[in-house]
Amino acid sequence: MKKVKAESSLKNENKQQFFELDRLILRLSKQFAGSSATEIEKKIGLALQQIVECLDIGRCTFWEVSEDETELRCIRQYVVPKLEKVYGVTPQQSPWISKDQWNGNCSCNVRNEDSVSGAKANKDALLLLGGKSFIISPFHIAGKAVAGMTFSTLEEDREFSPELVSRLNLIGEIITGAFYRKKIEEKYQQSIGDMRQQSGPARAEDFPLREDTKKEFRYQGIIGNSEAMQNVFIKMEQVAPTDSVVLILGETGTGKGVLARTIHELSNRNKKRIVTVNCAALTPNLIESELFGREKGAYTGSTEMQIGRFELADKGTLVLDEFTELPLDLQAKLLRAIQEGEFERLGSPRTIRVDVRILALTSRNLKEEVSKGRFRQDLYYRLDVFPITMPPLRERLGDIPLLVEHFVEQFNRKMQKEIKNISGGVMAQLMKYPWPGNVRGLEHIIERSVIVTQGTSLQLAEKLEDHTLGLTEENAATNLAEVEKRHILKILEKTNWRIDGSKGAAVLLGLHPNTLRGRMQKLGIRLQKTPS
Numbered sequence: 001m002k003k004v005k006a007e008s009s010l011k012n013e014n015k016q017q018f019f020e021l022d023r024l025i026l027r028l029s030k031q032f033a034g035s036s037a038t039e040i041e042k043k044i045g046l047a048l049q050q051i052v053e054c055l056d057i058g059r060c061t062f063w064e065v066s067e068d069e070t071e072l073r074c075i076r077q078y079v080v081p082k083l084e085k086v087y088g089v090t091p092q093q094s095p096w097i098s099k100d101q102w103n104g105n106c107s108c109n110v111r112n113e114d115s116v117s118g119a120k121a122n123k124d125a126l127l128l129l130g131g132k133s134f135i136i137s138p139f140h141i142a143g144k145a146v147a148g149m150t151f152s153t154l155e156e157d158r159e160f161s162p163e164l165v166s167r168l169n170l171i172g173e174i175i176t177g178a179f180y181r182k183k184i185e186e187k188y189q190q191s192i193g194d195m196r197q198q199s200g201p202a203r204a205e206d207f208p209l210r211e212d213t214k215k216e217f218r219y220q221g222i223i224g225n226s227e228a229m230q231n232v233f234i235k236m237e238q239v240a241p242t243d244s245v246v247l248i249l250g251e252t253g254t255g256k257g258v259l260a261r262t263i264h265e266l267s268n269r270n271k272k273r274i275v276t277v278n279c280a281a282l283t284p285n286l287i288e289s290e291l292f293g294r295e296k297g298a299y300t301g302s303t304e305m306q307i308g309r310f311e312l313a314d315k316g317t318l319v320l321d322e323f324t325e326l327p328l329d330l331q332a333k334l335l336r337a338i339q340e341g342e343f344e345r346l347g348s349p350r351t352i353r354v355d356v357r358i359l360a361l362t363s364r365n366l367k368e369e370v371s372k373g374r375f376r377q378d379l380y381y382r383l384d385v386f387p388i389t390m391p392p393l394r395e396r397l398g399d400i401p402l403l404v405e406h407f408v409e410q411f412n413r414k415m416q417k418e419i420k421n422i423s424g425g426v427m428a429q430l431m432k433y434p435w436p437g438n439v440r441g442l443e444h445i446i447e448r449s450v451i452v453t454q455g456t457s458l459q460l461a462e463k464l465e466d467h468t469l470g471l472t473e474e475n476a477a478t479n480l481a482e483v484e485k486r487h488i489l490k491i492l493e494k495t496n497w498r499i500d501g502s503k504g505a506a507v508l509l510g511l512h513p514n515t516l517r518g519r520m521q522k523l524g525i526r527l528q529k530t531p532s
């Protein structure tokens, strides 16, 4: 092996270069985030040029990896203009890939043959393309190599330091994430096109009576027939069988949790566990051991070893609910766990490897969290591979009657009621209400309404307009609970606090006595008198 001059690495990788490279990384991440799918390839070409100029190298190439992970297809390449003719790579000139190395998630400096097994084979293949020193880095999405980048000097030797390689890897991650987004978008457009072609022009029999088509309004547990929900279903079907990270966005109560469970059910991991961590509900010092586990004695008071949720979810699915609430230092650890599937338990140096599919949920505006510095940009790009946004109820008013029927049926069953119809007036009120709490808000009001309804036609538990004025999401929810509490208290007073029996409150409320007790407990109603 030729000796590489130490001076050259000093000369070429000085602080100024790192500084410029870091600025380039920031610029690229912004550029790719704001790009539509159709612009992405062009932007990759421009990015490669900027990389070549910043590193002062001869050629930079972005490759797509074939399905079987044995071939590379040149997507874009930039060669310094004066060397372009001599050192350009045609799409046919695919370097042979050593599968071991490619799967090994590591970059390989082909001048440094001892660093990685398989480097020799790569070196031979890459040198065939012309050049002197190369860095070749594979990029993975959900454990599968999907793309690669080569950074090459063409006429001089260069040693690439680990600090430089790690920056180049970050650039590769950003570009790969964008490229993958573009591919998914193309597939999505294609499948919408196919569906349109198959369904043909609309005919009268395409709209049969609701009873017959009821099943088509739901997907597993998810109700919805609006265009917005159809788009969610299409995306869900596309992504569920892959191991990709799914980013689920949407206001509170729009069904992010329901979607996450359905994706798990439709995935190949459905025989394994789905584990949820509610990042907003845990204090910052508890959350690390919740996620990654801790050894006995990791800190004062930890007398037992505790397995973290990542380990619990091994081979299954991990739902990170409200992940934007994670403190910044933990976000770095999370990035590594997602990227490499590796982490250490608190208080232990041993690295644990897991195979976990991540579903990341948030009701916050993620871009804003990033721009305010509360959320790491690199983690954002890692999670933003396949975003699905749950539409708020106000954007799918047409789904309200379906949801109302669904919830009435559900609570009929739970409370052994027999509500059979919902009057037009009641439905109109439900459709006019702005639903700050989205589907959850609607579900709660239907639950309360089923409780107070006597007979077969749904009666609303309260006048909805009274609660719309100037209410925030939170106090709307408290008010609804308050109304229910008052109603139950009134009936309890009437029955002299008797719950059971033919003259008890349960009968008057049309509830099973145990259901009533459950609700009283939930609402904080204590028996104030011994029933007489």
Ligand SMILES: Nc1ncnc2c1ncn2[C@@H]1O[C@H](COP(=O)(O)OP(=O)(O)OP(=O)(O)O)[C@@H](O)[C@H]1O
Pocket (backbone or CB within 6 Å): 221, 222, 223, 224, 250, 251, 252, 253, 254, 255, 256, 257, 258, 259, 363, 439, 440, 443
């Ligand atoms: N499309 C839907 N069909 C049927 N039920 C739904 C639907 N969307 C939501 N729900 C119901 O509404 C409630 C709220 O849903 P979920 O908890 O999934 O929302 P979320 O977006 O995760 O809310 P949050 O941000 O508050 O955690 C649940 O009880 C769920 O069963």
Ligand SMILES: [Mg+2]
Pocket (backbone or CB within 6 Å): 256, 257, 321
């Ligand atoms: Mg939720």
